[in-house]
Every structure is written in C-alpha cells, then in structure tokens.
Amino acid sequence: MRRHRTAAGILLAVGALFTSGLVGAGTADAASPHTASGQSVPARTVSEAEQHTSRSYWTAERMRGAPSLDLLLTPQAVKQLRTPADSGPTTTVEPTAAPASFPQAGAAWTGDGAVVKTSGRVFFTFQGRTASCSGNAVTSRNASTVITAGHCVKYQGSWHTNWIFVPAYSNGSAPYGQWSATELLTTPQWEASEDINHDVAAAVVAPLDGRTLTSVVGAQGIQFNGGYNKPMYAFGFPAAAPYDGTKLIYCSGNSSRDFLFTRDHSLGCNMTGGSSGGPWFTGFSEAAGTGLQVSVNSFGYTFLPNRMFGPYFGNEAKALYDEAQAA
Missing domain, CATH: 2.40.10.10 (Trypsin-like serine proteases)
Structure with missing residues (x-):
C-alpha cells in the first residue's frame, strides 16, 4: 500500500x-x-x-x-493524483449486523479455515x-x-x-x-x-x-460490482514496522466509499508495507475462513494513518x- x-x-x-x-x-x-x-x-x-x-x-x-x-x-517517486471526474458523492456507512470481533484494526489471524x-x-x-x-x-x-x-x-x-x-x-x-x-x-x-x-x-x-x-x-470466490458500505475483512502480510512479514494479519469492520479523491473502498486498518495485494472479503465466515473477494489492499493517505483503501472491483x-x- x-x-x-x-x-x-x-x-x-x-x-x-x-x-x-x-x-x-x-x-x-x-x-x-x-x-x-x-x-x-x-x-x-x-x-x-x-x-x-x-x-x-x-x-x-x-x-x-x-x-x-x-x-x-527517491523524490522522483512523488506523483500527482488527479481526482476522478466520476468520483461520485460522499457516502456514509449504514449500521449493519457484524461478528463480535468487529472492528479489528490489525492483528494476527489466529483462526483457521481456507484463508490460511x-x-x-x-x-x-x-x-x-x-x-x-x-x-x-x-x-x-x-x-x-x-x-x-x-x-x-x-x-x-x-x-x-x-x-x-x-x-x-x-x-x-x-x-x-x-x-x-x-x-x-x-x-x-x-x-x-x-x-x-x-x-x-x-x-x-x-x-x-x-x-x-x-x-x-x-480457492476463494470473487465478486464484481457488489456495491459499497459493507462489513469487510482484509488480509495481508505487512512487512514494515510494527509488522515483520512473518504472519498473516487481518483487519475487519464496516467499509465505506473513499470520501476524498477516489471511488475506492475504505476500511479502518493499520497494515503497512508488504500487505499490498492482500484480499478484501465480503460475506466472510470466520469459522470457515471463506468469503467473496471484492478488493485488494492498495494505498493510504499519510494524514489518515489508520485507514486503508482498495479498488472497487467493477467491469x-x-x-x-x-x-x-x-x-
């Protein structure tokens, strides 16, 4: 990310x-x-x-x-992010029923199941x-x-x-x-x-x-055009401090749509470098370790250190x- x-x-x-x-x-x-x-x-x-x-x-x-x-x-890695013209309006998260573990900002996955x-x-x-x-x-x-x-x-x-x-x-x-x-x-x-x-x-x-x-x-299932504002689980192997890349880490909570510059999903999460590309699931079962993949860990803003963003899986x-x- x-x-x-x-x-x-x-x-x-x-x-x-x-x-x-x-x-x-x-x-x-x-x-x-x-x-x-x-x-x-x-x-x-x-x-x-x-x-x-x-x-x-x-x-x-x-x-x-x-x-x-x-x-x-290096400084040459600095680039400009252009606000998409079709970003759409800001959305809010509707309260939804969620597992007792919600929310989880970032911790080692100690469960079992397919995701391991x-x-x-x-x-x-x-x-x-x-x-x-x-x-x-x-x-x-x-x-x-x-x-x-x-x-x-x-x-x-x-x-x-x-x-x-x-x-x-x-x-x-x-x-x-x-x-x-x-x-x-x-x-x-x-x-x-x-x-x-x-x-x-x-x-x-x-x-x-x-x-x-x-x-x-x-294998996990995958879903496209599934909408926003849902309970989500994100997984990855962050390797930058405070993590070291040795363990599968997860975050969970209610997602929202990025209210700033993109049309991506947003989730409270403190995963760091190395977790990019890890899956986001909707409909995730903690017991079975299965869900439908709807995004991947992608990026974050420095002024929002405990939020992570992932692209919307569309067409x-x-x-x-x-x-x-x-x-």
Missing part, C-alpha cells in the same frame, strides 16, 4: 505496501495485450527459463530479508531489488489464478520479474510450495497511467509437481479476471 500526503496540487508520495531489498533484476519478456470483454488487457508472458530461475532464487533467507520498499524510494491457505506472500524483483506483496488464490477455470494489486506486477513503467506466490507463507517457509508466474496481467488503466482506482492485477501460476494451485490450497477488474482464468 502506498501512503499519500496532501499538498498544493495534491502531491502524493508514492510509497508502500510492498517491501524490498537488493538483488540483480531478471530480464523481462516482451509484454503483449490480450483482449477480454471488449477491453485490451496488458499482460507479460513469463518464459520457462525465468520460471525455473524464480523458484530457485527465492531462498528462505531472501524471503525473510526483504525490507520495505518505501524506505528506498489461499492467501500468501508474493515475491518478485523490482528494478534490481527484491520486493514483496500479498495475494490470494481465487476460483478460476484454470485453477491457477492469483489476484493481487497492480503495483505488485508492474510499477513505474516496469513489469516485475522473478515473480512467485507463496501460499500460507510463514517466516521463510513455503509449506505449499513456491508457485512461479507464467503470465502477469493488469488493468489498462493501471498500465497506462497507474490510475489508483484500477490498482488490480492477476497472475497465472504454473503447475507444481503436476498439480494446479487451487487443487492444493483451495475492468472483471475483464482482467476473465482473461486470467482463460490463460
């Missing part, structure tokens, strides 16, 4: 929910547009050689050692440095689709390399293996201008030991998902 600050012209410091350290970057394959639902979906196909390199590259030590990327950003296995940490190299995000396995025709944030596959004009998904990550261990990407996809809006309203991405991962991802770890996100699950 990136933390933004306001200033004249609404200048925003682009920073964080992903983490990073030093390494050599891999060579990116050429990106090619795909077509889904009448919309061009930017994608990068990953070669088999890079897939093999990715799996061997990510040792337990490297996974544990990734610091927060926002500590490495479907969510995981994402690792990649970004402009010569190691980095991490979060992601989640969703139901799909290819049984191999991971949903994450747009900046977790492409950032500052560059597609990430050495990309892997580690479900149920725990302090350097990969109990269900490291799943290397065969294809990375994002929305046209994120690819063109890093539009924060469309900070969504998908990865298709290769089979491991002859099995597909969701046949091993299961653009559905086109992305449709293309990914067909790959």
Whole structure:
C-alpha cells in the first residue's frame, strides 16, 4: 500500500505496501495485450527459463530479508493524483449486523479455515531489488489464478520479474510450495497511467509437481460490482514496522466509499508495507475462513494513518479476471 500526503496540487508520495531489498533484476519478456470483454488487457508472458530461475532464487533467507520498499524510494517517486471526474458523492456507512470481533484494526489471524491457505506472500524483483506483496488464490477455470494489486506486477513503467506466490507463507517457509508466474496481467488503466482506482492485477501460476494451485490450497470466490458500505475483512502480510512479514494479519469492520479523491473502498486498518495485494472479503465466515473477494489492499493517505483503501472491483477488474482464468 502506498501512503499519500496532501499538498498544493495534491502531491502524493508514492510509497508502500510492498517491501524490498537488493538483488540483480531478471530480464523481462516482451509484454503483449490480450483482449477480454471488449477491453485490451496488458499482460507479460513469463518464459520457462525465468520460471525455473524464480523458484530457485527465492531462498528462505531472501524471503525473510526483504525490507520495505518505501524506505528506498527517491523524490522522483512523488506523483500527482488527479481526482476522478466520476468520483461520485460522499457516502456514509449504514449500521449493519457484524461478528463480535468487529472492528479489528490489525492483528494476527489466529483462526483457521481456507484463508490460511489461499492467501500468501508474493515475491518478485523490482528494478534490481527484491520486493514483496500479498495475494490470494481465487476460483478460476484454470485453477491457477492469483489476484493481487497492480503495483505488485508492474510499477513505474516496469513489469516485475522473478515473480512467485507463496501460499500460507510463514517466516521463510513455503509449506505449499513456491508457485512461479507464467503470465502477469493488469488493468489498462493501471498500465497506462497507474490510475489508483484500477490498482488490480492477476497472475497465472504454473503447475507444481503436476498439480494446479487451487487443487492444493483451495480457492476463494470473487465478486464484481457488489456495491459499497459493507462489513469487510482484509488480509495481508505487512512487512514494515510494527509488522515483520512473518504472519498473516487481518483487519475487519464496516467499509465505506473513499470520501476524498477516489471511488475506492475504505476500511479502518493499520497494515503497512508488504500487505499490498492482500484480499478484501465480503460475506466472510470466520469459522470457515471463506468469503467473496471484492478488493485488494492498495494505498493510504499519510494524514489518515489508520485507514486503508482498495479498488472497487467493477467491469475492468472483471475483464482482467476473465482473461486470467482463460490463460
């Protein structure tokens, strides 16, 4: 998640929910547009050689050692966020019935259920440095689709390399293996201008030991155009203080629509760098650990340190998902 600050012209410091350290970057394959639902979906196909390199590259030590990327950003990372013309009116949260645990601003998930296995940490190299995000396995025709944030596959004009998904990550261990990407996809809006309203991405991962991802770890449902102002659960692997990337963290509470500059979801949450791309669920069952994914951890404002924002899954996100699950 990136933390933004306001200033004249609404200048925003682009920073964080992903983490990073030093390494050599891999060579990116050429990106090619795909077509889904009448919309061009930017994608990068990953070669088999890079897939093999990715799996061997990510040792337990490297996974544990990734610091927060926002500590490495330079003044050139400052950009302007333009208020969308179709932001719409401010909305308020209607009181709704919620589990007894509501609200939860950020704590280790001590429950069990499907979310423990479907969510995981994402690792990649970004402009010569190691980095991490979060992601989640969703139901799909290819049984191999991971949903994450747009900046977790492409950032500052560059597609990430050495990309892997580690479900149920725990302090350097990969109990269900490291799943290397065969294809990375994002929305046209994120690819063109890093539009924060469309900070969504998908990865298709290769089979491991002859099995597909969701046949091993299961999958969460996904929903599009589901509306605003609902009880939500958000999950991720924040790696910046006060967290260290070793545990699955969650927040819960009643969500609202961003009343400032975007049309995104808003939730009380103190997750930090590394949790970007982690799933937001509606209709979440604490007992079963299942829900419908409707967003991902994306960004925050520096003057609202305990709120997190995630993109609304509309038609653009559905086109992305449709293309990914067909790959």
